[in-house]
Amino acid sequence: MGGTVEVRGLTKSFGSQNIWSDVTLTLPPGEITALLGPSGTGKSVFLKSLMGLIRPEEGECLVNGVDMVKARESQRLDLRKRFGVLFQDGALFGSMSVFDNVAFPLRRHTRKSEKEIRQTAMDRLEMVGLVGQEHKLPGEISGGMRKRAGLARSLVTDPEIILCDEPDSGLDPVRTANLAQLLLDVNAQTDATMLVVTHNIELARTLPDNLGMLYRRQLVMFGPREEFLFTDHPVVSQFMSGDPIGPIGMSEEVDHSTTDDYEATDPTYPGGTATLVRPGARAIEVLPKQLLPSGGIRRASAERHADRLASGAAPLYVVDDDEEADPVRPIRRPDPVSRALTQVGELFALALDTLRAIPKRPFPAKDLLEQFWFVTSVSWIPAMLVAIPFGAVIALQLGTLTVQVGAQSFTGAASVLAVVQQAAPIVTTLVIAGAGGAAICADLGARTIRDEIDAMKVIGISPVQALVVPRVLACVFSAVLLNGLVSVVGVLGGYFFNVIVQGGTPGAYLASFTALAQFSDLVVGEVKALIFGFLAGVVAAYRGLGTKPGPKGVGDSVNQSVVVTFLLLFFVNFVATTLYLQLVPGKAA
Template sequence: MGVEIRVEGLKKSFGRQVIWEDVSFTIPAGEISALLGPSGTGKSVFLKNLVGLLRPDRGHVFVGGGDVPRLRENELYDMRRKFGVLFQDGALFGSMNIYDNIAFPLREHTRKSESEIRRIVLEKMEMVGLTGAEAKLPGEISGGMKKRAGLARALVLDPEIILADEPDSGLDPVRTAYLNQLFVDLNTEMGATFLIVTHDIGTARVLPDNLGLLFRRGLVMFGPREMILSSTHPAVNQFFNARRQGPIGMAEEKDQAEVASEGAIPKAMPAPIPPQLMPSDGRLRPSMRRPGEWLREHQTKPPPGSFIDDQGRNWMTDWDSLVHARERPQ
């Protein structure tokens, strides 16, 4: 099962440049969360602080009871085994074939026999759809296959937490859709905690249970997907609806005069909230909630057209019948 990550009062700077300060939020155990923000807001730096590759100026990162910035080196080594990390470019060793790349963590961190390593590697390769690519070198496969090979390597130690740094970067929309479905299916099967850093609004709108936005050296908001996608907060509304109007500018944030000049423009409503991705096998993930449940609990009206899928079905009103249809044997 997944592990909760609790961040309290985190600050990080490089010299005089403050990346973010006083960041506090909780990433729920076993759920899929996504962290977004304009370029330069420290999303990748945040991931490195979670696993202890960087240490914050102050604050706490609690993972499974341990405070990462205060762990000794041997404790940090043991804690990192809870994590599987998918790097932005896959970070494969160019001189190793795909099989050896994926086997590397097992050979480095365990005493398993080669026969046991082979069983695990082939199992993870099958999970990510890479069966038959064992002998290929990274230079001989596509960008999407590199991502999946990096993901298989992140899975071989059966981590409780999966971190993915912009996994959709460089992928076309179809491959991104396949990768998103893979994340959902892996979360269903493993129950691990997923934290995905992404720029892709399409991914953010359909994949995670929770969303967060980094901006202006801090965390603007973090919470359930429906809370974020229905928010009228200027930065949140602007970013998750990909609009020019708002406090975010070409160079991260606009000056006050530019923001004030937009004040006369009527505020745009949030775009319709799409249905959340479902597991391929029809099961419901434990963290999934009925469409519109958060909105009803907080007496918030969904944006018009929300929860309508590409077949015209309304997932808010027809949830029970849709779920029962998925559960019936085909």
């Protein structure tokens, strides 16, 4: 029998907008349940709450007895391995082929041989009709194909609980019917507990054992298909009949809060005399025949469902027809200071999670090398070009100042210390943040809005370990490497400009440099580069993982990543320099 899912008093809001309140239901183990509701009623949010991807403010969501609302992330990651989830847009990993996407959970969580993995993955691809497309990338196939590939991936580990977010979207009627039959056959073969979010009325009438409907921030009805479809509840009957006249309007703002009698005439009909269907009446008079498994397979869940109906153990939950939806409870928006402190705390938490995840196995070495090469390749030329004028300006400024105070012999030492301990680490990290860090933020942001991050969590893989660790370490290693190069280039630039432009003495410049500058100064610069590189990587990852939907969300995250990194670097540099001067007095830092 499939996994158990029990929801008690679940309430979720975003800011001042309440999505739904006090949702309580139990998914019968092994049965198929469909969740309906007008657009914007929070059906996808409800699915993500079941998986622990979104944390409601109140209530419990017990999956196999574990509360996904209060459980630790490690517990949620482990429990999600028992889920199979089809996201609305497939949520395939864009850098992997269709086959690798389907095989990914098997490679991460099983010890099967590559031959066994290929056999299982190809079986699932054949189930969804994608044999011959397995070598293509997600961007090379249609949206409907991506949806079917996502379904194949969700089934590859034989999960106990299967969640499908609008599986019929993007599919033609024939493939929608085939998909419904496939889901029923999977249920018959695995006895998995299924929850399907859909707007397809035909699918809702013929596929599930149970139906539920969200409307105006409430679960207005939930129960067996046989009773749900025969209800005369105005909201349900209007939705199931597709009638334009009734409580449900074009948007939630024009929805009616009470279920009055909505008999009306159609003013667009000649003479305006055609009476529209009254939503208070039943949407159907004859119960549609439920789909049957292919090949005469026995479906144990259908038998249990029939037994529950016969024994009266499957009551229909209905909100009172005259009951208005609960008013939106005012939620105080956090002030700018509180919001800023929250973001600082979240950034600090991500930094700690990254440090803790570094020694964990499997270590993403290949991804680290790829990211290191990328960050270094896009950053080293700009860093070198900035280092030359930076070193020159420092040498010119200090050279002029030392001449005025009669300490020209210290020009070399002062210039080198300024470049090595101050300019080089900051210049290097600013370039990395503006080039590599921005690209990292955009990459993670695009993955976030495509649900790839959520898909990775559902598969039971920590995005911090798989994605954040290699990118942050790449920024660290690139910063340390480029800092050394920038130091050399900056010192040479300062030397030539001091000697050529200011007429300084080469011997005096080199003598002061060798007399006062030490190897420890370079070490200080490298330590700063290491810290700054870590900060740049963490900020880029934090903003990428927190990206809001749409291209604008990605652009905003990239801009915020660069600006926050710049501000943070100068603040941390000030603190580090102050501490160094206190701990090592007499040295310029």
